[in-house]
Amino acid sequence: MPLDLHQAALKLGVSPATVQRWARQGRLGTVRPSGEFLFEERELQQWARNQGLKVRNELKKPQNARALQDKPLSAALANGAILHNVAGHTPGEVLSVLVELSPVTEDRNRTALLQQLIEREALASTALSAGVALPHPRAPSDVFTDAPIVVIAMLEQPVDWLALDGELVHTAILLLNPTAHEHLQVLSRLALVLREQKLVDALKARSSAEDIFGIIDSLEPSNG
């Protein structure tokens, strides 16, 4: 089936006006008596190859299909969990319990994950202000998960997480992301919602999982 101007332009990765100019110069295609341009797909491919141009066979897929999540944080939280009374006296103890309770699938290597989290803490504390810590592996990787996961763990007792402001940590939020891009997306939303006193208060007050999810969902702006 012959292609029209727009289809040919799409294939060649140039604007329809450019294709039109090429056709007018007699470089490719045929012009109908009506003035309409026609391009045989096979000829177009051949022509492009002879010129050393690349032909696109389909539209470029968006770089990351999951990037179009309406609310990335809520989605990651839905993949993860909201836990109460997570035990431990030190960040290390908390992390080992947290990793055990995390809803990563059975076939993933939890020992390696725990080790990476501890290594990251050794590099620099992940404690934010106001008693919240954000443990995460140093490098995002699809070794541990195929989709972003956020686990909110409200601790049994406040833990000294070596926070810059010296406050004890009451809530640890575990971030697992397959790519840096997704990490950034979830992290930026998390930074946004944690700025709201309403959420921090709810975490401190050990509210129910439904309430906390509801607050976050209502605070997170929609991409749509």
Add this chain to the structure above:
Amino acid sequence: MARANIFHTRGARSEPWQLAGAALLVGIAASIVAMALRGSVHYLFDLSNELRSHWWGMLLLPAFGAMLGVFIIRVLFREPGGHGVPSVLEAVTRRGGHMRRRSIISRLLGSLFNVSAGGSAGLEGPIVYSAAAVGSSIADAMRMAERQRVLLLACGVAGGIGAIFNSPLTGMIFAMEVVLAEWTLGALLPIAISATVATEVPRALSLSTIEGPLQAAGSYIWNGADLLASGCLGLLAGLMSVALVVCIFRAEGITRKWKTNFATSNLGLVAGLAGLGVGAIGIFIPEAIGEGYGTIANILNGTTALSSALLLLLFAKLIATTLTLGSNAPGGIFAPSLVLGAILGYGFGGLLNVLFPAVAFADPSFFAIAAMAGLVAGSMQAPFTGIMLALESTGSWEGTLPLITVSVLSVLVSRTFLRHSFYTWELAERGELMRPGSDRRILSEIRVAELLDEESISITSGSTLDDLTRELPNTSRNQFAVVDESGHLLGMLSVTSLRGVIFDEVVRKVTSVDTVMDTTLPALKGESSLLEATDCFEECGAWVLPVVDEDGMFMGTLSKSMLFDRYRRELIVQTADHLE
């Protein structure tokens, strides 16, 4: 009013004279190379005539010669096989005219044994190769730049061809049409000098080879009917050249396959087997093997009988040439094209007289000359070379119109079927046929390292986004490289992608650059050409890519905008000669 600048600067004034002097030297050397090879091939061929009188000698000699030739080139000189001219074109388009000094004799020796033993191939290819290497070496000795080296290489080619055919114009045209593929005044002058000198050297030494191999015929008288017939002959010659080129390429494909299947490290075995085939043909049709100028001479002076045996000879020559050149035995396509053309044209002329006895056509040998031009033109897709060769060799300037007709139609047919000529095919298939001023040529000549953004900023692994933010006011860039302590590239960071987190002071402090850097972007190598870089940009859709050296150390970044800016400047510089 300022005085008009009508004179060149002093430097620009002396350059043409330097080139002219060098071209003179190159012409003499190229001529000696050509004469030495032609002379020794004739000597060895005559010497081995005794052997050829026995059937076993006839059968085995070409195989022996082909194997020896391949051995010399592949094992002794460690050079790629083939006919040589593609390697010369590669030197012109890809290596700034550089050829190794040993190339001066490698192909001469290889083809000497192959052709004098009976291989159906020409000496012009090897002579072009050697003469080009002579020009390149002289340019190197005089410490010339690439542009001048390419020119002197072409001078060598012009001299070599001029000397063997005793045809300076043919040499000039061949060098410009086939080797340089550009027609500039700056190139024409030294090439003309070289071709003239090279043609004169054998005359001055009064060698017996003064007469070109084709200079047998006198002048011819032709009329309108001959012109019409030339049109038909041009189409036939075109088809014949297509057949020749296709046969040789198909055979080369088979040779490559055999080489991998039998895992023979050199091609001598295949060339030897093919040589046996050539020998077998020689037993029955001796005129089909060897360089073939004897065959041409017999046709041009009319001693060859006009019979259907010519058709057999035509096929035998085609097959013998396919076997010799298709098995990568050293030798060229020039002479076989001429022989095939001579047979085709002679037979065509004879057939005309049989079909239309009432019409007074020109002598069949006239058509032989026209078809020779046609075959050279068709197989090389170089119409001027074909026309000039026939004109100069015969001295029959009255025959211009039929010769042009045959050559042009032959190239027309050849171009209908074949996208590239016999010489350019190999390079074009590898994507390395880059003519001067072409996009690929310009891109391939610029290295990525030349275009590095000196202002590009790298940040050490383990730093936080907070550290990065402190750098931001000092730079206008928004792409950063993340490197380890020793400077190896780990990933890239784009400020745009950090927009969501960079304004939160607390998050900034707990986020390491390692966590949010993009590790999916490909890194360019500093030594890569822009050709590879543009492909890379197109594939990944990025605007800025990191550049690393061979150890993976970060060198800087390359942006699309920089690329376009420099490309345009390069285009102006590189195409300046063409506009003069």
